[in-house]
Amino acid sequence: xxxxxxxxxxxxxxxxxxxxxxxxxxxxxxxxxxxxxxxxxxxxxxxxxxxxxxxxxxxxxxxxxxxxxxxxxxxxxxxxxxxxxxxxxxxxxxxxxxxxxxxxxxxxxxxxxxxxxxxxxxxxxxxxxxxxxxxxxxxxxxxxxxxxxxxxxxxxxxxxxxxxxxxxxxxxxxxxxxxxxxxxxxxxxxxxxxxxxxxxxxxxxxxxxxxxxxxxxxxxxxxxxxxxxxxxxxxxxxxxxxxxxxxxxxxxxxxxxxxxxxxxxxxxxxxxxxxxxxxxxxxxxxxxxxxxxxxxxxxxxxxxxxxxxxxxxxxxxxxxxxxxxxxxxxxxxxxxxxxxxxxxxxxxxxxxxxxxxxxxxxxxxxxxxxxxxxxxxxxxxxxxxxxxxxxxxxxxxxxxxxxxxxxxxxxxxxxxxxxxxxxxxxxxxxxxxxxxxxxxxxxxxxxxxxxxxxxxxxxxxxxxxxxxxxxxxxxxxxxxxxxxxxxxxxxxxxxxxxxxxxxxxxxxxxxxxxxxxxxxxxxxxxxxxxxxxxxxxxxxxxxxxxxxxxxxxxxxxxxxxxxxxxxxxxxxxxxxxxxx
Ligand SMILES: Cc1ncc(C[n+]2csc(CCOP(=O)(O)OP(=O)(O)O)c2C)c(N)n1
Ligand SMILES: [Mg+2]
Numbered sequence: 001x002x003x004x005x006x007x008x009x010x011x012x013x014x015x016x017x018x019x020x021x022x023x024x025x026x027x028x029x030x031x032x033x034x035x036x037x038x039x040x041x042x043x044x045x046x047x048x049x050x051x052x053x054x055x056x057x058x059x060x061x062x063x064x065x066x067x068x069x070x071x072x073x074x075x076x077x078x079x080x081x082x083x084x085x086x087x088x089x090x091x092x093x094x095x096x097x098x099x100x101x102x103x104x105x106x107x108x109x110x111x112x113x114x115x116x117x118x119x120x121x122x123x124x125x126x127x128x129x130x131x132x133x134x135x136x137x138x139x140x141x142x143x144x145x146x147x148x149x150x151x152x153x154x155x156x157x158x159x160x161x162x163x164x165x166x167x168x169x170x171x172x173x174x175x176x177x178x179x180x181x182x183x184x185x186x187x188x189x190x191x192x193x194x195x196x197x198x199x200x201x202x203x204x205x206x207x208x209x210x211x212x213x214x215x216x217x218x219x220x221x222x223x224x225x226x227x228x229x230x231x232x233x234x235x236x237x238x239x240x241x242x243x244x245x246x247x248x249x250x251x252x253x254x255x256x257x258x259x260x261x262x263x264x265x266x267x268x269x270x271x272x273x274x275x276x277x278x279x280x281x282x283x284x285x286x287x288x289x290x291x292x293x294x295x296x297x298x299x300x301x302x303x304x305x306x307x308x309x310x311x312x313x314x315x316x317x318x319x320x321x322x323x324x325x326x327x328x329x330x331x332x333x334x335x336x337x338x339x340x341x342x343x344x345x346x347x348x349x350x351x352x353x354x355x356x357x358x359x360x361x362x363x364x365x366x367x368x369x370x371x372x373x374x375x376x377x378x379x380x381x382x383x384x385x386x387x388x389x390x391x392x393x394x395x396x397x398x399x400x401x402x403x404x405x406x407x408x409x410x411x412x413x414x415x416x417x418x419x420x421x422x423x424x425x426x427x428x429x430x431x432x433x434x435x436x437x438x439x440x441x442x443x444x445x446x447x448x449x450x451x452x453x454x455x456x457x458x459x460x461x462x463x464x465x466x467x468x469x470x471x472x473x474x475x476x477x478x479x480x481x482x483x484x485x486x487x488x489x490x491x492x493x494x495x496x497x498x499x500x501x502x503x504x505x506x507x508x509x510x511x512x513x514x515x516x517x518x519x520x521x522x523x524x525x526x527x528x529x530x531x532x533x534x535x536x537x538x539x540x541x542x543x544x545x546x547x548x549x550x551x552x553x554x555x556x557x558x559x560x561x562x563x564x565x566x567x568x569x570x571x572x573x574x575x576x577x578x579x580x
Contacts, residue, residue, distance in 0.1 A: 006183040009175050012141035012150055013038035014046075015191070016105070016173075019154035021048050022201045024073050025103065027448055029064040031057040033080020035120070036107035037179040038141075040078065052448070052472070054441075057084045059469040061091035062438030065102050066445025069428055070402070072239055074101035074161050075449065081108050082120035089128055090437050095168040096131040098236075098299070098432025099323065101161035104128070108174040110140045124172050132170040134160040140174050143189045151195060151202035159205045164340075165323030210322055210340030212347050220295075220318060220337070221351040228356040229291045230255040231315075233306060236262035236299035237341060240426055245345040246297055250274055253348075254355045256363040258282060258309065260301040261415040262431060267394055267403070268424030273360060275367040276420045277374065277571065282309040284366060284575035289359060291315045297341055299327070300431050302411050320344045366575040373574035377567060378417060381532060386483055386560050387417040387567060388532050389553050393457055393481060394418035396539055402426035402450050404443035406458035407434045408490045409560075410483065414457065417567070426450060436462035440469035444478055453477035453546060455539075460484040461509060470522040470550070477546045480524075481539070482515050485555045492561040508557065519550040528552045 005011035016039065017028075028043045028051045030036070043049050054060040057079045064077040079085050085106040095102035108114075109121040126135055136153055139145060157169045178184070195202050224230065232255055237243050243264035250257045251271035258278035259265045265274060275281050282305040290313040297320045301307045310317055311330045318335045321327055337344065378391050390413035397403055402425065405411045411429050430442055440463060443456035456478060463482050473480065483489075487508035491497060496507055504510060519526035525547060529535040535553060542549035 005188060006181045007178060008141040008143055008188060009038040009179065010041060010181050011147070011188050013042035015147060015150045016154055017042040017046050017049065019151050019201060020076055020103065020158070021046065022199060023155065023158040025076050025158070026050050026073070027052065027064070027067045027071070027075045028078060029054065029060040029067070029075065029445070030078040031055060031060045031080070031084060033084055033107065034179055035109065035175060036078055036080040038175055038181075039105060039107060039173065041181050043078065050448070054472060056468050057087035058090060058438060059441035059466060059472065061088040061102070061104070062441035062466070062469070063445035063448075063472060065091045065095050065100055065438070066404075066442035067449035068095070068100045068102055069098070069238070069442070070446035070449025073449075074103050074158055075445070076103040076105060078105045079107065080120070081106065081124065082122050085124055085127055086122065090435055092128040092131050092168045092170070094430050094432045094435060094438070096133075096432070098430065099166045100168075101166045102168040103157060103161055104132070104168055104170045106170065106172050108172050110174045110176045127172070128168070128170050131168060133163070133167045134169045135172070136170070137172045138174065140176050143187070145189070147189050147191045148195075148202060151192070155201050155203040155205065163207065164210065165325055209343050211343045212337050212339030216335070216337045217347045220348065223293060224253065224351050224353050227293045228354060229289060229359050230293040230295065230353070230355065231291045232257040233294060233296045233301065233310065234259040234263040234265060234298045235296070235301045236260060236431060237264050240264055240424060242341045243424065245342045247271065247274065249345040249348060253351065253353050254360065255353065256360055258306045260298070260303065260306065261411065261418060262302065262427060262429050263298055264424070264427055266420050267397070267418065267427055269421055272364050275363060277367055277370040277416070279303040279305045279416050280370045280568070280571035280575065281363060281367050282306050283568070284370070284572050285309065288362060293318065296320065296333070297344070302429075302431060303415050365578060369574040369577060370571045373570050374417065374567060375419070377570045384530065384532055384535055384553055384555065385563055386413050386485070386489070386555050387563060389481065389483065389535060390414045390417045390457065391419050392532065392536050393455060393539065395421070396536065396543065397425055397455055398543055399423040399425060401453045401455060401543070402428065402446065404446050404454050404456045405429045406439045406456070406462040407431070407436050408459045408462060408488065410457040410459055426452070437465050438469070439463070440466040440480065441472060444469060444472040444476065447476060447478050453479070453543070455479045455481060457481045458483070459489065460486065460511075461488050463515065464513070467518055470518060470524060473548050474523050476548050478548055479539070479542045480550045482550060482552045483555060484515065484552055485557045485560060486510055486512065487557060489557045489560055492557050493564070497561075515550055515552050525549040526552070528554065
């Protein structure tokens, strides 16, 4: 904390920033503006902050979200007042729905300027509606107010953001003039001696490790011993440690495991009961004996086939969640065990099971046949394709790199066609609200938070949506693989595609733009490979050099739809070729 503060605005800003740092916040994402000057100056002069400046508040907020997602620690987003603050809503929504600790600090006009027609003044009270886990409208800094109030407010904000469920918090910070760090006469208020002498937060929160209810574990242990046909479905997991804990439980329990691509259990060699092609294995299931018990862990599942599988059978569903929210869109769950994923895995470790071997083999056998057939089919493609790129990127992604995938077809393609061998690698996506906005900024933030190079696999519309965030990527080990199919290719897979009279251009937003000039505008290396082999060379070279690159893959929406249909047929035929 820089001292002594020149005025009360700066003193409070210093206290806020120092207390955030003491609570583990390192990364601050800000966009320029005047009203936020006290906070910005405090961040600029704090020795332990890492600041990213971006001209677009929406991108800055998504970058903070990505950073918190990648690091597992809260990240802060600072904005000036007015529409600048309103630009944070999409990232706040995503943070709320995907349980990411995002600290939103919005500078504001003082109360006497609200509702008066004052410039750049809007109603910022509960601006993000019900999404934040906590909202505080700070008073204007004042020497009359105990400075410990500022500290306990920050501590509580971080506690709420990182609690269960984690999520965004919103601190609205009104300031009167002077906004700049001009020195004012007059005595500043005292600060707690205990706090000044220490490096810890003023209030330390000691939360438990999310241990599950012992009664629920002992009942589940009994049930697991009796059940012959159990399955595990694993949704999004936040860290590789969670993925490893679930993988180890899965291999011990021995049931078939259908893990979503964002579970982070799929990009690497896994035990054979973790099926490699769960989307197609579930799609091919017709006729197989029904499971008795479904154990569901983690967050959302992207594949409709995996999501829908438990709904199509008459099994008891037990869900393990680390929060209190209802996550049961089809209203089928009969028991919810609230516990952290790792605590649950520890508690259930050692539980004996008696899986029906033939049943397990029928799943894993089908999985192997699908995997083999899909690999052969994709390898034989002579033209560059969306499934081929998903397979190549997941195969070539180095061990210490992470993959960030955009919503729309990229996440589905990686889920269906991604390859799973080698070391386990990190993968993430914005699937809380599945927006296509802010994806490039989130991937950049993820790179900062995870501290590793990132490959972003993204569609053309999603990239156009967040094109100006390429400014963040410049000079960073972030490789953007842009699948340009000239519009929203996903709509070709939806029933609306059969209605030619309204389909084009209303749903696909067709365009003929290329990203070459955008890459050059932002100083990013650009390539446009024309064949699968060219793509592999281009991608491998970008990984090797470790500098920002944009690799544009041009495909065509209709033939992409047909190729997906062929690959699905190939997978289902392979699954059924042994009477499965
Ligand atoms: C912010 C936002 N706007 C609109 C949508 C609806 N939407 C989902 S996918 C999609 C098209 C995405 O196109 P592109 O990024 O090119 O990927 P492709 O479908 O071609 O794989 C749209 C508009 C959304 N999810 N989020
Ligand atoms: Mg597209």
